[in-house]
Every structure is written in structure tokens, then in C-alpha cells.
Amino acid sequence: DARVTQTPRHKVTEMGQEVTMRCQPILGHNTVFWYRQTMMQGLELLAYFRNRAPLDDSGMPKDRFSAEMPDATLATLKIQPSEPRDSAVYFCASGLEGVGTIYFGEGSWLTVV
Amino acid sequence: AQSVTQLGSHVSVSEGALVLLRCNYSSSVPPYLFWYVQYPNQGLQLLLKYTSAATLVKGINGFEAEFKKSETSFHLTKPSAHMSDAAEYFCAVSRYSGGGADGLTFGKGTHLIIQP
Numbered sequence: 673d674a675r676v677t678q679t680p681r682h683k684v685t686e687m688g689q690e691v692t693m694r695c696q697p698i699l700g701h702n703t704v705f706w707y708r709q710t711m712m713q714g715l716e717l718l719a720y721f722r723n724r725a726p727l728d729d730s731g732m733p734k735d736r737f738s739a740e741m742p743d744a745t746l747a748t749l750k751i752q753p754s755e756p757r758d759s760a761v762y763f764c765a766s767g768l769e770g771v772g773t774i775y776f777g778e779g780s781w782l783t784v785v
Numbered sequence: 786a787q788s789v790t791q792l793g794s795h796v797s798v799s800e801g802a803l804v805l806l807r808c809n810y811s812s813s814v815p816p817y818l819f820w821y822v823q824y825p826n827q828g829l830q831l832l833l834k835y836t837s838a839a840t841l842v843k844g845i846n847g848f849e850a851e852f853k854k855s856e857t858s859f860h861l862t863k864p865s866a867h868m869s870d871a872a873e874y875f876c877a878v879s880r881y882s883g884g885g886a887d888g889l890t891f892g893k894g895t896h897l898i899i900q901p
Contacts, residue, residue: 703887714894715875715891715894717880717889717890720887727887765829768886769886772834772836772886773819775831777828778827779827781826
């Protein structure tokens with residue numbers, strides 16, 4: 673059963689600490705998305721990659737957030753330094769260009785205190 | 786830019802009653818439209834999608850949605866609600882033409898409550 677895998681599932685950290693979230697997309701998918709979900713803003717697209725190259729990161733705060741794909745099986749989202757307003761659920765999703773459907777992971781639930 | 790509006794942040798229906806969740810979209814190109822469901826503490830699961838093949842789309846768990854271009858709507862329905870349908874439902878539109886391959890823009894979500 674192919675699925676998008678995210679780690680950690682839950683993270684509580686102190687303000688100022690670095691947070692790294694990881695995602696393993698579905699094997700064969702060439703497009704990876706990072707979404708953030710909050711009560712106030714709903715689901716926001718932070719960034720996405722195609723064939724490991726960043727295509728759009730306009731939704732991501734550049735001063736503290738960074739996203740990379742070191743290889744086709746791993747995407748990372750890093751926050752440094754973290755702030756309480758970063759508390760949210762971060763979803764990774766993957767899809768195949770031209771097919772249309774994207775599949776979501778279970779999310780990384782981040783709390784910054 | 787494409788956008789979706791979900792009417793009603795909360796919808797409550799009795800078990801066995803009709804479920805109707807409303808979604809209107811705005812798109813400058815022929816849209817691809819999606820409904821996703823999110824159960825508590827879980828990720829989003831695809832219910833169904835419209836990709837211009839047929840205006841009435843059937844999905845999982847007995848849900849279906851009808852694309853109405855004249856009304857710019859893509860409402861989600863289920864004839865008979867079940868307690869297990871209680872969840873958050875999201876309508877989404879492709880950001881650009883060609884499906885969701887460049888990401889989706891989501892509505893704010895509708896929380897479906899099922900009364901026993």
C-alpha cells in the first residue's frame with residue numbers, strides 16, 4: 673500500500689530551536705508539496721518540487737524556513753529558529769506530473785512553546 | 786488565481802439523512818476539482834475528483850459530486866449519512882490547468898457533524 677511517510681508525527685520544541693521535518697514521497701512520484709494547516713489560515717501551500725528541483729516556494733517565509741530534496745526519496749522542511757506562530761500541522765504530499773491527484777501524508781504536528 | 790469557497794464551516798445532519806456540502810470555485814482555466822476528507826488527527830484522503838470527463842463524479846464511501854459550470858459549483862452529496870462520515874471535508878481546485886500536478890488551492894473546510 674503506497675503512502676507518503678512523514679516524520680516526526682509529533683514534535684514539541686522550544687522557541688529558537690531548529691526543527692526538521694522529513695517526508696518520503698510515494699515511489700515514482702516526481703512532484704512533492706509542503707502544506708501547512710492552521711485553524712486561522714487553513715491549508716496553505718508552502719513549497720513544491722518537481723524532479724527534486726524547487727518550482728515554487730513563494731508561500732514560505734524565507735527568513736526562517738527552507739525546503740530541500742536531497743534525493744528522490746527524501747524531502748525536508750526546516751525551520752530555524754522556530755517561533756510559537758509556527759505551531760501547525762505540516763503536510764507533505766506527492767503526485768505524478770500529468771496525473772492530477774496528489775496524496776497526503778499523515779502530517780507532522782508541531783508545537784513551539 | 787483559482788479559488789474555492791465552501792459555504793458553511795459546520796454542517797449538522799441526522800444519521801440516515803442527506804448530506805450536502807457546498808463548494809463554489811473561481812477559475813480562469815477549465816478547472817480540475819477535488820474533494821478531500823480529513824478524519825481527526827489524520828492526513829487528507831481523496832474522496833473524488835473532477836477532470837472534465839463526466840460532470841457527475843462518484844467517489845469512495847458513497848459520496849458523489851456534480852460539476853455545474855453555469856453555477857461554478859461542485860457540491861458534495863451522500864444520500865444517507867453514517868456516523869463514520871463525521872469529519873472535515875475540503876474542496877480544492879488545481880492551481881493551474883492540467884490537474885493537481887502544480888498544487889491545489891483548498892477551501893477553508895466544512896466540519897460535518899452527524900447526529901444520532
